Amino acid sequence: MGIKFNFRKKANVDRWQRKMFYASRLFFPGKFFLLSEYDGIKFNRVFLHLCENFKPVERPQFTFHWTFSRKPFSVHAMDAFGKVFVPAQIEGKWMSKWLEEGCFDKRIEEGKEPFCILMPPPNVTGVLHMGHLLNQTLQDVFTRHARHCNRCVTWIPGTDHAGISMQVKVEMELAKMKISRREIGREKFLEHAYAWRNKHGGIIFSQLQKLGVSCDLKNSVHTLDEDYSRGVLSAFVELHKRGYIYRGKRMVNWCPATMTALSDEEVAMVSQRARLYYVKYEIVERPGNFIEIATTRPETIMGDVAVAVNPGDERYENLIGLHCRRPLNSSDIPIIADAAVDKNFGTGALKITPAHDSIDFEIGQRHGLPIIDVLSSDGTLNALAGEEFAGLDRFIAREKTAEKLKKIGALVKVEDYENSIGVSERGNVPIEPRLSEQWFLKYPKIEEAKRAISGGFVKFYPKRWEKTYLHWMENIRDWCISRQLWWGHRIPVWYRKNSNRSDPGNWHVSVEGPADPGNWEQDEDVLDTWASSWLWPLGVFGWPDQEKMKEKDFHYFYPTDILITGPDIIFFWVARMIIAGLEFAGPGKKSLTDGEIKSRIPFKNVYFTGIIRDKLGRKMSKSLGNSPEPLDLIEKYGADGLRFGILLSAPQGQDLIFNEENMVLGRNFCNKLWNAFRFSRMNRQCQPFSKTSLGDILSRVEVQDLDIDDQSILLGLVKFCCAFEKHMKNFEVNAAINTTSSFFWGEYCDWYVEASKVRLREGNETVFAVHDVLMRQLLLILNPFIPFITDELWNFGDSAQRSMQSVRCETAKDLEEAFKALQLKNETMEVVSRLREFINITRRLISQSNGMESRRVLHILPKNPAAREIVNSHMAKLKKLTAMEKIEFTGEVLQFSSAQTPFGVIFLESEKSNTSGEREKITEQIEKISALIKLNETKLGNMEFVNHAPANVVEGVRKMLAENIAKRSELQKILATL
């Protein structure tokens, strides 16, 4: 076929245009040719008019990528087996097969090590996003890996009822039908909510199946399931009994949008541009004199009950104890002194509004001040704010009050000011510090929870998160667990009808409720979602029902092995689960021993993933619209390609920038694997892997037929498995996958396959067997990462199609044991690396003397007889890999371009000689090597170095020096003859 075309003759033609031209001549000798436009996102077909009147066209923005091949339609001996891997053809098939076979079912066998992993329950309303992709793939990798390690595996999935976000969603749905939840009441609302959940909930699992996750869906748990709910309520009742839960009127974070209290963790601090208003209050006892305060919230002035100054502030010393006049809703309020006031902020005088600020509240408490709450629960001002402002939204009221202050001359000035305010994560509005009666939890087992981490019972990966965790534990505050919502676990507390609810004497706290329900009213509120999910590791096993726990194998699987989640919920969830485990995974106890901690922790390892960001470093989110649709990615690159790609870009715990190029790499990798397998089985019949074992394959090997490539690749396989196991043990998935890729692609494909081609063509059965050993092991190792394609290849040629899922993967140790009979020699690796070096140098020489080597004959001046022998015994292979027609030995220096190899100097025969160029090249090399020699010599001349450095390092330098000197004299010899 060789149409040769010398592009160099065409001046000023871009590379891509030359390629197109070349391609067009090859395939469409007429006037048109077809190519695919590829901009990394989508393919389009375009026609370009070329050839006859070929003119350079302006380079377009996208890059071109031609997708044809010289043999685009050629069909191989294995016609079922296309040369391009098409994921869509096999993915659906395998998922249903796995489910059919029950591959993901929980298994328990005596004497086997358990492995349990709990899926962080996605929101029941959730759909698959990029975060899940990473998180779930990682879990799946560990789960499938554990299956290959012969462990009894269960991966328990589930969903979270997602209190606020679910309720907001349902309310929005209802709003579309012009229904408000207050109108229809609690019961009806919950009916709607359940209906909605049953219809839309759990979509995520069908999406996850497309990704190939191998969780046990039959044992899926939902936080509102009957059993789980009973656990949540029992925990409440038990904690109340043990004195950790109390009801009280406190400052809480109030979300005016969803009208509920929130925990501190649900409030995010966001910096904003605000204004600082300076307002003067007239001193009652000294008319005409004023005290000036600074505030960002003039709308709360009507709630002022005092003005406070620092007791050490000389400016205001003589005012303490006097009164000033509140400018709005006029009233006289005292001027007090409190150390909490910062002299240096604003004017140094602080207006005290105990109902709307937590510092003010505390100051108010200290001075016995009254509380005037001017805000309603929805964030509007109420009657106490005065007629003028009542009913206004807090932000409108801010403007209005400022206007009014200006009008009455109380407003001194307004400054721009940047501060940070708490924002409700769900409602996405600023929260309001609000005094309200709520249920609080004083965390139990804090000391033990700290010890669980510092004592190494629970290990964090990466370790640095331990600090964050411990810091939170040090500064922990009581948890507000009640929510003014309907969707969730209703608080199991009943109050005697028409009684004072603040009096615990009127309470009934139990899971079942009072015996005479007619006389009681249940608390209206539900529990914080996290107050149910913190029991996840217990609840999924049926806690606290001992029978159910036995049935669900709590004692076998608990503590679970690894939790994989994002560091953003380290406080929300991870820390609290540890606390819950310590408190509840055993009989109630005030304090725990180390042994008890060890048995009560919910998981032994926590793997924190990074956050997926876009190219600009922004978090990927729906609202920003910067997140690709995961299902589209699966369609484009295949589930395997996507999994591979995402793992490739996910170093442990480091945020990762999403790069679609990695998915391309993943897809390419799968294709390479596909083709490597295709090649290894080409033109021959052999047992599918599903029907054969390592022993079967090894029995096909004739030991005397093993050449050095076979030996060194098998030894390399053991070494690689060793490294792989180490990475997996340390949860370094990224490193594991990199090691695998470089062994498979770099060692197996690039070297061994090429090197063994000659013998393969001769039909050497031993070589076939070695290929099978490698392919088999690689498929087993890769299966957790790319399950679909590996299972397909594993079963190739087997009509039964049984998943490789639970086939035990040989460890490095197993392989070593099995290879003993092959008598592999370690020194073969060394020889092979020299052969590879020889070939590389030769190829470089050919490439450098581009066009000069018309004869393709290589002469070697062998270093010694041993080198000569090695070259001789690998002649066919060397010729093939260097594309030489002839490789000959010579006894003298030749006048061709030369290079130094481990076996001696080589000379590339050519028609034209270029002695001056050669001389220049060699002189340059001599200079370079002389510099190195000098470096080595100074090092060795330094007695400090020789005395201090370890012997092997010094020895290494000595050896290098000797080698360099030898090389240099060789070069000098060549130079002399030129």
Add this chain to the structure above:
RNA sequence: GGGGAAUUAGCUCAGUUGGUUAGAGCAUCAGCAUGACACGCUGGGGGUCACUGGUUCGAGUCCAGUAUUUCCCACCA
């Protein structure tokens, strides 16, 4: 205000307890239609390891400081 992380090739990142001449992929440039793979193969170029000091015979690696980026925590109205 406190704490963590990052800074290595044009881009995305590896880099073991300090030890030969700092690696990979992508991109780029040059060559290639070779019975597995152009989603491929071969080769080349490209780095003052953010900066400044220190420890050491020896620092990308350890220490201190600076700069930039970033995340978390925190009740200055």
